[in-house]
Amino acid sequence: MADAPGRVLVVDDNKVNRLLLSRSVEMLGHSVTLAENGRVALDCLAEGSFDLMLLDIEMPEMDGFEVLAAIKSDPDMRDLPVIVTSSVEGLDNIVRCIELGAEDYLPKPVNKVLLQARLTSCLEKKRLRDEQRALLNRFATQEVARDLRETGFAIGGRRIEASVLFCDIRDFTALSEDQPPEDTIELLNAYYALMFDAITGHGGIVNLMIGDGLMALFGAPKPLENPAQSAVDAAREMQEMLEAFNADQRMRAAPQIRLGIGIATGEVVAGYAGTQDRASYTCIGMTVNRAARLESHTKAIGCSILVDEDTYLAVAGTSAVEPITGVTFKGFSEALSIYSLA
Amino acid sequence: MTAASVDMAVLADLQDSMGEDFAAELLETFLQEAPGMISDLKAAAAAGEADDLRRAAHSIKSNAALFGAGPLADIARQIEIDGLHEGAVTRLEEEYGRVAGIFRGVVDG
Numbered sequence: 326m327a328d329a330p331g332r333v334l335v336v337d338d339n340k341v342n343r344l345l346l347s348r349s350v351e352m353l354g355h356s357v358t359l360a361e362n363g364r365v366a367l368d369c370l371a372e373g374s375f376d377l378m379l380l381d382i383e384m385p386e387m388d389g390f391e392v393l394a395a396i397k398s399d400p401d402m403r404d405l406p407v408i409v410t411s412s413v414e415g416l417d418n419i420v421r422c423i424e425l426g427a428e429d430y431l432p433k434p435v436n437k438v439l440l441q442a443r444l445t446s447c448l449e450k451k452r453l454r455d456e457q458r459a460l461l462n463r464f465a466t467q468e469v470a471r472d473l474r475e476t477g478f479a480i481g482g483r484r485i486e487a488s489v490l491f492c493d494i495r496d497f498t499a500l501s502e503d504q505p506p507e508d509t510i511e512l513l514n515a516y517y518a519l520m521f522d523a524i525t526g527h528g529g530i531v532n533l534m535i536g537d538g539l540m541a542l543f544g545a546p547k548p549l550e551n552p553a554q555s556a557v558d559a560a561r562e563m564q565e566m567l568e569a570f571n572a573d574q575r576m577r578a579a580p581q582i583r584l585g586i587g588i589a590t591g592e593v594v595a596g597y598a599g600t601q602d603r604a605s606y607t608c609i610g611m612t613v614n615r616a617a618r619l620e621s622h623t624k625a626i627g628c629s630i631l632v633d634e635d636t637y638l639a640v641a642g643t644s645a646v647e648p649i650t651g652v653t654f655k656g657f658s659e660a661l662s663i664y665s666l667a
Numbered sequence: 668m669t670a671a672s673v674d675m676a677v678l679a680d681l682q683d684s685m686g687e688d689f690a691a692e693l694l695e696t697f698l699q700e701a702p703g704m705i706s707d708l709k710a711a712a713a714a715g716e717a718d719d720l721r722r723a724a725h726s727i728k729s730n731a732a733l734f735g736a737g738p739l740a741d742i743a744r745q746i747e748i749d750g751l752h753e754g755a756v757t758r759l760e761e762e763y764g765r766v767a768g769i770f771r772g773v774v775d776g
Contacts, residue, residue, distance in 0.1 A: 338722075341697050341730045348689055383725045412729045414748055434733040437684050 331355045331376035331448040336366040336392065337410075338384040346379055346410065346435065353441055355448075363387030367395060370402055376451050377444065380427070382411040382418065393425035400471070404454050406447040410435050469530060469606045472546040482596025482608075487544035488556035488588055488636060489613050490529065491620035492520065492563065495583040497537040504580070513537060516582065519566040527559040532606055540616075542608055545595040553590040553632075553639035557666065560586045560630050583629070587619025590635040611657075618654040619663060630666040637664040672765040677735025678773065694770045697730050701763060704730075708759070712751055721747050727759070736766045 333355045337343045347357040358373065360366040364387040366378070378396075382389035389409060396402045409422045412433040419430050428450075429443050461470040494500070494516065501509040517534070524531055524541045528549045533540035541559070544552030563584065571581045595608035619631040626649070637646065645667035651660045682690040704727050711719035728743035739762045746755055 339726045339729060340700050341693055341733065344693060344696055345685070345733070348685060352685075383722050385719075385722060412725070412732065414725075414744070433729050 329448065329452065331444070332358070332374065334358050334360060334366060334369055334375045334378045336360045336363065336378060337381040338362050339381070342381065342433065349435065349437055349440055350379070350444070353444060355444070363389065363392040366392055370405070375405060377447050378405055378407045379410050380407050382409060382413045382422065390421060390425060393422065393427060397426040406451050408443055408447060469546060482594040482598065484592055485545050485595055486552065486591065487542055487593045487595065487608065487612070488552040488590040489593065489608065489616040490541040490543065490556045490560060491587045491616045492539050492541070493585050493620055494537040495585060495624065497582070500580055500582065512582070515570065519570055520563055523562040523566055524559050526562065527555040529555060529559055532608070542595070545593070545608060546606065551639060553588070553636040556588045557632065557636065557640050560588060560666070564629060585620050585623030586630045587616045587623060588630070588636050589616035589619060589633040590639055614656060615654070622652065622654070628665040632664050632666060634662050672736060672738055672762065673769045674735035674737055681734065691774050694734065694774050697734065698767060698770055698774070701727065701730070701767070705760060705763060708746070709756060712756065717750065720750065731766070734770070738762055739766050
């Protein structure tokens with residue numbers, strides 16, 4: 326019975342122990358990297374990728390306790406399973422290892438059968454965790470995934486200053502009726518890939534996709550210095566990318582697409598909404614409504630990017646702006662000043 | 668009553684599970700490394716460095732136990748836990764001498 330091979334880092338200051346452990350692990354079909362103390366181990370972890378660490382406790386320069394503490398305080402490393410292999414004296418030392426986050430403790434001399442059982446189970450857990458992380462990254466954005474990993478999941482929101490961007494393909498329904506569904510999905514995928522690049526490239530996250538429309542958030546969960554500026558820069562890049570995309574479409578005699586983008590800046594309530602079983606990172610508030618109305622207003626007046634006053638004010642010195650005053654939106658009692666960006 | 672310096676059954680287990688050649692390589696490595704560990708231990712004792720003393724004793728204990736050298740492991744363990752007692756270093760060196768002789772015989776077998 327061969328386990329899926331793993332990359333194992335063996336950390337021990339004693340040469341006999343290092344030899345024995347590495348041979349034992351290799352005999353189980355895994356690959357081994359050796360480190361002779363904690364400091365070297367952390368260097369190895371910084372340079373390479375590992376599935377598991379076998380860690381000695383008594384070591385010069387940096388002992389196993391210090392290694393455990395360093396690993397568990399680093400979000401990129403803290404998922405690495407660590408099995409402590411030691412003949413350290415005292416139950417309190419073993420307890421301390423477990424409290425510091427060690428997955429398990431194997432007394433030396435390490436029993437081969439136990440070692441195999443622990444390795445297999447730890448590597449399986451690591452594989453599941455990696456899979457989970459990959460899934461999380463696919464269905465949530467990197468920032469949300471990181472936020473979830475670091476602070477955990479809790480229903481509830483907080484008020485933050487953010488910019489909200491809505492974007493939609495003009496006349497997409499008509500477009501999709503004229504071509505086979507496969508082409509429509511392919512078109513959407515190409516479009517989303519470009520838009521995601523532009524948005525995440527400026528620190529935003531896409532937190533909603535509905536058909537051909539999307540909503541992006543700038544300034545949450547990761548704070549940005551000037552969310553409005555980031556959102557406007559992203560919008561401009563989206564339009565530029567779309568031009569390149571359309572040029573490519575023209576060459577293939579495929580349909581062109583055009584975008585409407587609305588951006589609003591202000592207070593939003595952001596957080597995880599839903600139930601304990603099914604929730605998403607989202608944001609709500611008047612700022613969100615305003616951004617949605619601005620986006621749909623681009624159709625009414627035939628422009629490509631519309632922003633609200635707060636966005637305009639935060640983006641000082643933006644050229645090619647056309648103010649449009651006295652616009653009233655459904656659901657807003659007062660007339661708004663909005664700005665069209667060329 | 669004096670226990671045997673090396674429990675040959677432990678050594679045989681090691682040879683069984685890791686292969687005779689590799690077990691010999693391990694013993695060879697121990698014979699190369701142990702004098703250094705013992706001099707580390709003596710240096711730490713002379714300098715009054717408790718952490719270094721504990722670490723050196725720990726290393727000797729760990730290897731001695733692996734190869735079935737029970738009495739040697741016990742002496743080292745005593746030093747690891749309690750520090751040095753009168754004559755401990757001498758007893759450790761004498762016991763290591765016996766163990767090394769036996770291991771040498773196994774390796775050269």
